[in-house]
Amino acid sequence: MFQFKWLWQNLEGDRARYILGLCLSVIGCSLTIVNPYLGQRVVDTFLTGDNAMHNLTDQRGLLIGLCLAMVGFSLLRTGLAYVTAMQYEISSQNMLYRVRVYLYNKIQEQDMAYYDRNRTGDLMTKMTGDLDMVRHSMAWIIKTIIESLTIFAAAVVYFFTIDAELTLWLLVLSPPIFVVAYLFAKRVRPMYIDLRERLSQLNTTTQENISGNRVVKAFAREEFEMQKFNEKNINYSTANKKAALVWLDYFPYLETFAQGFNVILMLVGGFLVMDGRLTFGEFSAFSALVWGLSNPMRNIGIIINDLQRFSASLNKIIEVYYAHPGIVNNHSAGNKRRYEGKIEFDHVSFQYGQSTVLDDLSFTIQPGETVAIMGATGAGKTTLVNLIPRFYDATKGRVLVDGMDVRKLELDELRGNIGVATQDVLLFSDTVDGNITYGDPELSEEQSVHYAELAAAHDFIVRMPEGYDTIVGERGVGLSGGQKQRIALARALAVRRPILILDDTTSAVDLETEEHIQQSLRGLEYPCTKIIIAQRVSTTAEADRILILENGRLIEEGTHAELLAKRGYYYEVFKLQNEGIGRGVSEHGTK
């Protein structure tokens, strides 16, 4: 019931049209009794009975009128069917469009934790296949149900006006048909829920394979991926067949009952005609309209199949529709403040589920300061910086920006004050310029070039076939890792935010290029607090302060020189890297 309420709610704007469609369905289907009635009159007046010959000559006008009316009603019904189908199509397509926009926005609004929980393939299935199934249900299944019920009811009412006894005999078949349909629905329902899940797995596997095709090729795992895909494909196909074949277990019973209508009509109807209680015309009306009882019964299987699919799909859509992000962005349109850029962690802890990733962190970063964060892989560096723009919220403690708890700041404003270059670089399939100006589409071409220069990207961009207008492939395909990083850095610099977070942004660039980038960062023309996650001492050496994380705890904090003097983790990394790269970084930080 809730599902139908949901559909009704989302039909807003097209409800009148949809109801018009339903009304036209009812009118069109009620008219199905007209032709059998006219036929009955033709038979009784002109073909059978004592006066038939006489009527043929005397009432020829009536005969022609009845025949023309039959043709006219057929045409009218066809026209009505056309107009009716249009109403269903237009209203369901409009609803599909609106719900798709709503779901897309809803997915966009979700926090990071939502994306951790939901697979891309599954979300894609919801946005495409599930939505189409719901539209199909609105335009076809509900229409079929209404039409079947109307034809059934119209036939029953008409039959009762002709002969109640024969009608009751025919209706004897209805209860067993409903029992069979109920048993079928009960058995097939879990199958369609399972089928929907398998489709989602198939889509997820396909999507992962396509987006990870480089890794697949690099490891020559095509065969393995093929097998994995095949397994999901077979799973889906088997479940599909299983669900479809269940219908075959019930179909013979339903078909037998449906045929039973004709048998009863022949036996009981024939007897009534011989007994003189039913005219030939009335018998022919029963005969012409008995499909109105049997066809809906035949349709039951298809309708139940589709209703189960519809229900499985709609439940999936409703999950997204009512998903509430833990971190809500209200998108207020007012003027946004520009922050000073002070950042404070006050006894901050963070857990992913049960696992503690950050443990009681406290430190302050002053406006304009450059702070490097270093630590072994998995130490919690990315998690730490993710708390500043509220990609996640701290489990304990407070993160403050300009002295305000980030949970109390307006999210748009907060994020509008932070420029981020993430560790996992994602470029859009757009021009290089489009990618650099992604955060500020108003940026002029000169400014775009300026930030590309700061990010040491200009030289390789101008060497590309169409320079800044070169389209980069999906996720930046066609560029080297270091090139992608530099475009992502230019994108983060170009928004000129007072807080800049760089997560391992120069890990794939050579040391000379890195030196150029560091100079650019030192000389940025706008005031900016910089947090730079890095593994290289060459990157961290010139920071105002370096924080060392180990298993989510802050174990060292100080300048390059202070940390070296401590002879702790940082010193060990320094020794290792200086020996390893053979390129000296002195204890005072100069190279």
Ligand SMILES: Nc1ncnc2c1ncn2[C@@H]1O[C@H](COP(=O)(O)OP(=O)(O)OP(=O)(O)O)[C@@H](O)[C@H]1O
């Ligand atoms: N979305 C997530 N869900 C659950 N656990 C996560 C998630 N993201 C990270 N983790 C876990 O949290 C811990 C810290 O991860 P994080 O990415 O912050 O480390 P890091 O120091 O940035 O590592 P690296 O230098 O390798 O990028 C790791 O153990 C990781 O497995």
